[in-house]
Amino acid sequence: MKKRTLLLTAAAVILAGAAVAGSVFFGALETSVVSKAVERPLGADEMKWLAERGAYVAVAADCYACHTAKDGAAWAGGLPFETPFGTLYATNISPDKEFGIGAWTRAEFHRSVRDGVGKGERHLYPAMPYASYREMSEEDVDAVYAYLMTREPMRVPNRENELSFPFNIRQSLTFWNLFNLRREGFATNAARSEAWNRGRYVVDALGHCGECHTPRNLLQGMESGAYLKGAVIEGVEAPDITKEGLGRMGFDPLTLARFMKSGLSAQGSMTHQMFEVVHFSTQYMSEGDLQAMAAYLFDLDALPATPVPPPAPAPVEVPAPVAAAGRGTYLNLCAGCHGADGQGIPHVAIPLSTNASLRLASPRNFVRAVLHGIPAQRFPGLERMEAMPAFTELLDDKALADLTNWMRARWGGRQPIVTDEEIAKFR
Amino acid sequence: MTTETKPLALTVNGRPVGPVDVPEGLMMQDFLHEYLNLTGSRMGCGQGICHACTVIVEGEGGALREMRTCITGAHWFAGRTVVTVEGHARHDAKGEIVLSPVQQAFIEHFAFQCGYCTPGFVTGATVLIDRLKRKPVARAELEQVVTEALDKHICRCTGYVRYHTAVRDLILATPGLVSG
Ligand code: FES
Numbered sequence: 001m002k003k004r005t006l007l008l009t010a011a012a013v014i015l016a017g018a019a020v021a022g023s024v025f026f027g028a029l030e031t032s033v034v035s036k037a038v039e040r041p042l043g044a045d046e047m048k049w050l051a052e053r054g055a056y057v058a059v060a061a062d063c064y065a066c067h068t069a070k071d072g073a074a075w076a077g078g079l080p081f082e083t084p085f086g087t088l089y090a091t092n093i094s095p096d097k098e099f100g101i102g103a104w105t106r107a108e109f110h111r112s113v114r115d116g117v118g119k120g121e122r123h124l125y126p127a128m129p130y131a132s133y134r135e136m137s138e139e140d141v142d143a144v145y146a147y148l149m150t151r152e153p154m155r156v157p158n159r160e161n162e163l164s165f166p167f168n169i170r171q172s173l174t175f176w177n178l179f180n181l182r183r184e185g186f187a188t189n190a191a192r193s194e195a196w197n198r199g200r201y202v203v204d205a206l207g208h209c210g211e212c213h214t215p216r217n218l219l220q221g222m223e224s225g226a227y228l229k230g231a232v233i234e235g236v237e238a239p240d241i242t243k244e245g246l247g248r249m250g251f252d253p254l255t256l257a258r259f260m261k262s263g264l265s266a267q268g269s270m271t272h273q274m275f276e277v278v279h280f281s282t283q284y285m286s287e288g289d290l291q292a293m294a295a296y297l298f299d300l301d302a303l304p305a306t307p308v309p310p311p312a313p314a315p316v317e318v319p320a321p322v323a324a325a326g327r328g329t330y331l332n333l334c335a336g337c338h339g340a341d342g343q344g345i346p347h348v349a350i351p352l353s354t355n356a357s358l359r360l361a362s363p364r365n366f367v368r369a370v371l372h373g374i375p376a377q378r379f380p381g382l383e384r385m386e387a388m389p390a391f392t393e394l395l396d397d398k399a400l401a402d403l404t405n406w407m408r409a410r411w412g413g414r415q416p417i418v419t420d421e422e423i424a425k426f427r
Numbered sequence: 428m429t430t431e432t433k434p435l436a437l438t439v440n441g442r443p444v445g446p447v448d449v450p451e452g453l454m455m456q457d458f459l460h461e462y463l464n465l466t467g468s469r470m471g472c473g474q475g476i477c478h479a480c481t482v483i484v485e486g487e488g489g490a491l492r493e494m495r496t497c498i499t500g501a502h503w504f505a506g507r508t509v510v511t512v513e514g515h516a517r518h519d520a521k522g523e524i525v526l527s528p529v530q531q532a533f534i535e536h537f538a539f540q541c542g543y544c545t546p547g548f549v550t551g552a553t554v555l556i557d558r559l560k561r562k563p564v565a566r567a568e569l570e571q572v573v574t575e576a577l578d579k580h581i582c583r584c585t586g587y588v589r590y591h592t593a594v595r596d597l598i599l600a601t602p603g604l605v606s607g
């Protein structure tokens with residue numbers, strides 16, 4: 001008797017569990033932030049003025065950078081994304097009726113951008129930052145839709161994703177969405193200024209900064225408890241951009257706004273993915289939006305009138321042999337371009353005495369730049385920086401550890417605790 | 428302001444040099460020009476871009492490496508063996524100058540015009556040939572390999588095609604550099 005009850009209970013629990021899992025799987029628990037209003041198709045006039053606005057919104061949301069492969073057709077997708085579960089390819093969002101989104105309705109577009117569910121109830125992978133775009137306003141999503149419909153249709157088929165089981169089952173994303181999607185869209189914080197709120201909207205919804213700067217949890221969702229506190233992406237650290245992190249790197253709000261515009265500052269030049277972000281997106285943002293972002297990131301209601309740079313970190317003592325070796329290597333291999341005192345050469349090599357990567361807790365970005373180099377880069381306004389050579393063959397682990405320790409201590413105020421073994425890991 | 432100096436000893440074009448007191452931050456280019464009167468390696472950009480200033484450094488196992496002297500401190504070369512453009516040609520038994528195969532090939536192909544970039548190209552091509560001696564390249568990849576090796580050298584007179592042909596032909600004519 002007792003045994004039967006137990007068995008029955010167990011069966012009931014299993015069934016209930018299966019029912020819950022099933023209902024999650026089939027999307028019963030999914031919430032949509034898309035209103036019924038978007039089921040009405042947009043009129044031709046609306047589409048016209050929205051498209052003009054949409055050009056700016058699409059730039060601020062940086063759609064192009066991912067939806068255009070290197071040397072590929074504009075908006076036709078194909079850019080690969082390496083994930084722990086396999087490779088994903090960005091899709092064709094040109095208005096081609098067969099391969100792009102030309103046949104998508106306004107409502108289908110809204111659902112895909114803000115709910116992560118595309119035409120025909122096909123779930124999108126969260127490499128598309130719908131977890132961030134979820135907070136976009138209805139009008140901004142309309143604007144992007146209208147703008148994309150004015151682009152040239154590209155007859156480029158989408159590339160099949162290369163994902164392992166079970167990640168190749170799109171419907172399984174219902175589970176991811178359950179844990180990682182906020183229920184609601186953007187909510188204005190009435191206690192804060194308009195600039196702060198706009199800044200949060202640009203940072204969180206359009207700019208989707210957290211997709212890289214917020215560490216990911218086991219499920220690869222953004223870890224809300226460590227919002228914007230920095231994460232490692234493709235071997236590079238997307239640094240902490242909370243106000244503490246930004247201050248430690250040497251930024252004040254006005255300098256940060258200018259950095260997002262120009263890609264260059266005393267703290268260094270934009271590299272890796274941030275170079276592309278400036279290239280495709282932030283350089284075209286309005287002064288107002290850039291300042292709003294800076295205000296929000298520094299948690300200010302209004303920006304100061306003049307830049308007030310945070311104090312430089314005080315240099316740290318380094319054991320004499322480390323200093324001698326580090327300084328020797330610096331003079332021999334670095335000073336030619338970056339100057340004996342780390343002052344750099346305008347338009348050629350960035351200054352190092354104020355460089356942010358030397359001030360970060362982890363030596364990762366600095367060491368990687370030295371080992372693997374940085375290609376020559378063009379910046380807005382005819383500005384450029386020459387290529388940084390790769391020094392992987394010229395410096396052994398010991399020499400690079402000494403150099404790293406000496407430079408971080410001198411200019412970054414960091415203790416000389418980097419070991420040869422740590423350097424070896426970055427090779 | 429006082430400039431700190433340090434003794435420096437190295438081998439240049441087969442001759443031992445130093446120890447001589449050299450400022451700590453002095454670039455190799457200045458050391459070659461001002462201390463050794465070897466002015467063949469050219470100062471072009473001074474920023475590590477044009478590669479007119481390169482010299483050969485012998486690495487481990489004798490493998491040759493190209494180094495930019497405008498952005499590398501003289502003291503980096505301490506204890507190393509360096510060949511500048513002045514060190515490529517030899518004198519034969521009769522005291523006549525014998526150019527290196529690379530130099531000869533450049534002359535035969537009319538590769539250079541003003542010649543400002545030539546020391547760098549001589550260095551780059553010599554290092555490439557040394558590399559192929561150790562690890563021959565497949566014929567099908569040869570053009571690509573030559574392009575990649577010379578790519579970083581800038582020639583304002585734009586003699587690129589002739590430099591390229593000269594190096595490729597020399598590689599093809601030298602036994603053991605091309606496989607398959
Ligand atoms: S002078 Fe050295 S690379 Fe141009």
Ligand code: FES
Pocket residue numbers: 538539540541542543544545581582583584585586
């Ligand atoms: S021959 Fe004049 S720069 Fe090359």
